[in-house]
Amino acid sequence: MQFASRLQNCETSAIRELFKLLGKPGIISFAGGFPDPALFDVEGFRAASTDALQQWPGAALQYGATEGFGPLKEQIAILSNNKSAPLAEDDFIVTTGSQQALDLIGKCMISPGDKVIVEGPTFLATIQCFRLYGAEVISAPIDGDGVQVDKLEALIAEHKPKLVYLIPTFGNPSGAMLTLERRKRVLELAAQYQTLVVEDDPYGDLFFDAPPPPSLLALSNDVPGSRDWLAHCGSLSKIMSPGLRLGWLVAPKALLSNAVMCKQFSDANTSTYAQATAAAYLQSNRLPQAVNQVRRVYAERASCMAESLHRELGEAVSFHAPSGGMFFWLRLTGANGGETDAGKFAQRAVEKLVAFVPGAPFFAQQPDPACFRMSFATSDLEKIEEGVRRMGQAL
Amino acid sequence: MQFASRLQNCETSAIRELFKLLGKPGIISFAGGFPDPALFDVEGFRAASTDALQQWPGAALQYGATEGFGPLKEQIAILSNNKSAPLAEDDFIVTTGSQQALDLIGKCMISPGDKVIVEGPTFLATIQCFRLYGAEVISAPIDGDGVQVDKLEALIAEHKPKLVYLIPTFGNPSGAMLTLERRKRVLELAAQYQTLVVEDDPYGDLFFDAPPPPSLLALSNDVPGSRDWLAHCGSLSKIMSPGLRLGWLVAPKALLSNAVMCKQFSDANTSTYAQATAAAYLQSNRLPQAVNQVRRVYAERASCMAESLHRELGEAVSFHAPSGGMFFWLRLTGANGGETDAGKFAQRAVEKLVAFVPGAPFFAQQPDPACFRMSFATSDLEKIEEGVRRMGQAL
Numbered sequence: 001m002q003f004a005s006r007l008q009n010c011e012t013s014a015i016r017e018l019f020k021l022l023g024k025p026g027i028i029s030f031a032g033g034f035p036d037p038a039l040f041d042v043e044g045f046r047a048a049s050t051d052a053l054q055q056w057p058g059a060a061l062q063y064g065a066t067e068g069f070g071p072l073k074e075q076i077a078i079l080s081n082n083k084s085a086p087l088a089e090d091d092f093i094v095t096t097g098s099q100q101a102l103d104l105i106g107k108c109m110i111s112p113g114d115k116v117i118v119e120g121p122t123f124l125a126t127i128q129c130f131r132l133y134g135a136e137v138i139s140a141p142i143d144g145d146g147v148q149v150d151k152l153e154a155l156i157a158e159h160k161p162k163l164v165y166l167i168p169t170f171g172n173p174s175g176a177m178l179t180l181e182r183r184k185r186v187l188e189l190a191a192q193y194q195t196l197v198v199e200d201d202p203y204g205d206l207f208f209d210a211p212p213p214p215s216l217l218a219l220s221n222d223v224p225g226s227r228d229w230l231a232h233c234g235s236l237s238k239i240m241s242p243g244l245r246l247g248w249l250v251a252p253k254a255l256l257s258n259a260v261m262c263k264q265f266s267d268a269n270t271s272t273y274a275q276a277t278a279a280a281y282l283q284s285n286r287l288p289q290a291v292n293q294v295r296r297v298y299a300e301r302a303s304c305m306a307e308s309l310h311r312e313l314g315e316a317v318s319f320h321a322p323s324g325g326m327f328f329w330l331r332l333t334g335a336n337g338g339e340t341d342a343g344k345f346a347q348r349a350v351e352k353l354v355a356f357v358p359g360a361p362f363f364a365q366q367p368d369p370a371c372f373r374m375s376f377a378t379s380d381l382e383k384i385e386e387g388v389r390r391m392g393q394a395l
Numbered sequence: 396m397q398f399a400s401r402l403q404n405c406e407t408s409a410i411r412e413l414f415k416l417l418g419k420p421g422i423i424s425f426a427g428g429f430p431d432p433a434l435f436d437v438e439g440f441r442a443a444s445t446d447a448l449q450q451w452p453g454a455a456l457q458y459g460a461t462e463g464f465g466p467l468k469e470q471i472a473i474l475s476n477n478k479s480a481p482l483a484e485d486d487f488i489v490t491t492g493s494q495q496a497l498d499l500i501g502k503c504m505i506s507p508g509d510k511v512i513v514e515g516p517t518f519l520a521t522i523q524c525f526r527l528y529g530a531e532v533i534s535a536p537i538d539g540d541g542v543q544v545d546k547l548e549a550l551i552a553e554h555k556p557k558l559v560y561l562i563p564t565f566g567n568p569s570g571a572m573l574t575l576e577r578r579k580r581v582l583e584l585a586a587q588y589q590t591l592v593v594e595d596d597p598y599g600d601l602f603f604d605a606p607p608p609p610s611l612l613a614l615s616n617d618v619p620g621s622r623d624w625l626a627h628c629g630s631l632s633k634i635m636s637p638g639l640r641l642g643w644l645v646a647p648k649a650l651l652s653n654a655v656m657c658k659q660f661s662d663a664n665t666s667t668y669a670q671a672t673a674a675a676y677l678q679s680n681r682l683p684q685a686v687n688q689v690r691r692v693y694a695e696r697a698s699c700m701a702e703s704l705h706r707e708l709g710e711a712v713s714f715h716a717p718s719g720g721m722f723f724w725l726r727l728t729g730a731n732g733g734e735t736d737a738g739k740f741a742q743r744a745v746e747k748l749v750a751f752v753p754g755a756p757f758f759a760q761q762p763d764p765a766c767f768r769m770s771f772a773t774s775d776l777e778k779i780e781e782g783v784r785r786m787g788q789a790l
Contacts, residue, residue: 001591001624002557003653004528005506010656037453045456049444049672058432061440061636096491096640096662103661107527111400129660132502133399162397196396229396241456243667245491254396261405265524266498266661267491272638274666277444 006112009131022355028387030374031355033172033326035238037378039297041281041290045241048281052273060276066264068094068248069275075282076234076248083204085218085232091250093260096270098202098235098247102126104259104266105163105198105231105249106133114162117155119147121329121362121371123172123200126165135162137364144320146171146178149185156193163196163231164189169212170203170325173362173373177323180213184223187216191225196255202235202247205291207324208299217250228252236278238326239291244274298326301376304384312392326377329359332370339395342372354390401507404526417750423782425769426750428567428721430633432773434692436676436685440636443676447668455671461659463489463643464670470677471629471643478599480613480627486645488655491665493597493630493642497521499654499661500558500593500626500644501528509557512550514542516724516757516766518567518595521560530557532759539715541566541573544580551588558591558626559584564607565598565720568757568768572718575608579618582611586620591650597630597642600686602719603694612645623647631673633721634686639669693721696771699779707787721772724754727765734790737767749785 022029052060059069072094077087095101102125110116112134118126120139127137138159140152146168156164166186168178178186190197199216217232232250249259263269281287305328306321315335319328334340342358349355359371376384417424447455454464467489472482490496497520505511507529513521515534522532533554535547541563551559561581563573573581585592594611612627627645644654658664676682700723701716710730714723729735737753744750754766771779
């Protein structure tokens with residue numbers, strides 16, 4: 001069987017292969033990217049599913065508008081408005097997770113050979129998704145404050161990319177938060193170079209203390225012309241439940257209408273059953289309390305992980321402790337002649353029954369083999385301390 | 396903003412535009428392709444959603460395997476086994492509606508310029524979906540017994556297509572049922588020409604009297620080599636609920652593993668919440684009774700529509716009354732100097748407050764402007780009689 005040529009640009013995630021090792025009994029895993037299921041508001045969803053079938057018995061089980069289920073769109077608009085980014089009904093569509101928003105952007109924007117700029121490192125599935133549409137993916141360097149905007153500008157000027165993809169707030173895998181000043185500069189670049197900037201924002205609500213700076217979407221009203229070159233991907237996965245597979249895409253009208261056309265032929269519409277349940281859940285107003293609980297627990301775990309890392313690994317690693325999200329991004333320093341290959345370190349760690357993800361696959365170009373990602377989201381404090389202790393032994 | 400070149404091959408569904416006219420008060424619509432929501436087993440789904448969150452409180456709300464949720468896969472395997480097509484767990488994946496199965500097949504198989512053969516007429520979203528991946532879509536003629544296999548063979552030999560797409564049972568829009576003999580011949584052609592045949596089977600369970608012949612999937616065990624060149628798309632949309640957005644894709648191993656890779660980057664996984672609810676519903680064993688009810692009601696409506704059409708339109712139209720599914724496919728004969736343009740007829744019909752779909756858009760090539768599609772699924776007997784009466788007046 002001869003497959004489409006586009007498959008040659010892509011491979012199954014290296015992380016996915018690693019995950020097959022995680023079945024080992026007794027292993028402590030910091031490798032995942034999943035939220036903690038113990039924090040899901042199961043009781044709230046049980047009530048919401050009953051309520052949804054009561055309010056919309058026909059609509060919740062029927063085909064729906066490709067653009068999304070009205071009552072859910074109302075609730076998403078309220079969430080967005082609460083974060084200083086008001087949305088009209090036709091400013092956005094509901095997508096089957098924000099992964100589908102990325103897929104639709106790729107399908108609508110990328111012709112084979114087009115260039116796309118992403119952060120180095122960035123979300124692995126974005127790199128692969130865009131490569132499947134034939135993109136040449138270029139890496140812009142980051143530091144603890146997110147993407148380096150001067151270098152980003154130079155890359156835009158040089159490569160004239162079809163789009164720039166960023167996770168400005170608590171990035172995956174970097175955990176970094178783009179500063180307010182840099183956010184404004186990114187929006188200026190979008191308008192100046194007439195280049196689409198895609199803001200992926202699944203983690204913005206998961207701050208530990210102070211809220212992060214406003215999203216690019218919220219700031220775009222202050223930067224003339226930038227809204228015409230901005231797409232924003234939102235998600236309920238990290239604040240409510242990934243199992244619903246609900247995200248949304250805000251985009252300029254022409255892009256949005258092409259995305260709707262492509263979505264018709266991708267999955268017709270996002271599960272109205274899941275959308276109706278989410279709408280009923282949001283109407284019940286249980287989300288603020290549930291998210292506060294997630295924030296509190298993740299903040300404790302992040303703090304415990306930072307302390308454990310300092311104690312157990314000391315100068316062998318460097319990292320910026322994140323102020324939100326789910327991830328630590330670390331670098332082996334090689335201090336005192338220690339290990340600098342995160343892949344080898346990960347293998348030895350699995351032998352000691354602790355897992356994390358080597359960082360190289362997160363780079364579209366010039367991978368840094370010394371980096372790795374750890375998630376604190378699904379481990380309690382005792383596991384975090386014990387897991388990091390095992391890492392110290394493995395090192 | 397410059398969009399991807401692939402969008403030039405595609406346009407928003409003409410039907411979708413027509414649907415905007417259907418808001419007229421008092422209109423009777425035979426235009427839709429939706430099942431009747433009054434037949435949804437709402438009570439059963441209410442119980443199933445509670446049961447799902449009881450059985451799998453974490454898993455139902457968490458990310459899941461791209462291949463599908465285990466308990467749902469077990470239930471789908473049982474459904475398939477009951478129709479003489481046993482499936483092992485790794486023979487298929489769950490998809491976000493069978494529309495996504497088509498999208499994944501397109502993404503995995505079609506390079507720009509590749510040829511694809513479909514029935515003329517066929518499901519509109521399939522034509523557009525494959526065109527978005529750059530396919531040249533070729534039309535194979537059908538009659539009341541489905542695709543004409545001698546002509547199909549000639550087209551395969553001439554065009555060497557990447558795949559052949561068929562809806563063998565109660566096709567949309569044709570309502571036609573491929574005979575057993577032709578089914579076997581299609582499978583022989585797949586093996587002989589080493590050409591992938593895609594069987595789309597959303598309607599097979601909606602037979603009125605006798606069950607249809609076995610699916611291509613069920614028959615493939617009897618035709619040596621054919622299973623290696625057969626993909627099968629199943630769906631819960633027409634028998635349970637389209638709002639769940641649940642389908643499945645059976646395919647040869649290599650295609651299936653590429654489809655899983657592409658699905659990772661399309662929507663990561665199909666809503667585990669919808670999958671868990673469907674699994675719980677199927678476990679409750681309410682489906683057989685619910686489907687029997689749908690069959691009984693649709694059979695009555697189809698019979699009423701056939702009688703009304705004979706009475707009100709007489710020789711002005713020709714059609715084969717379907718033995719299952721949701722559609723009548725008709726042709727204006729022009730008898731006694733009458734109308735032969737279904738588009739014009741549809742416009743006049745909307746003025747008389749009755750709607751159906753002109754057939755031309757369902758053809759990938761050589762549209763027949765005299766054809767049109769009517770669905771009896773969502774109208775009660777009184778509406779069917781009155782609607783067809785109005786069609787008589789419009790004609």
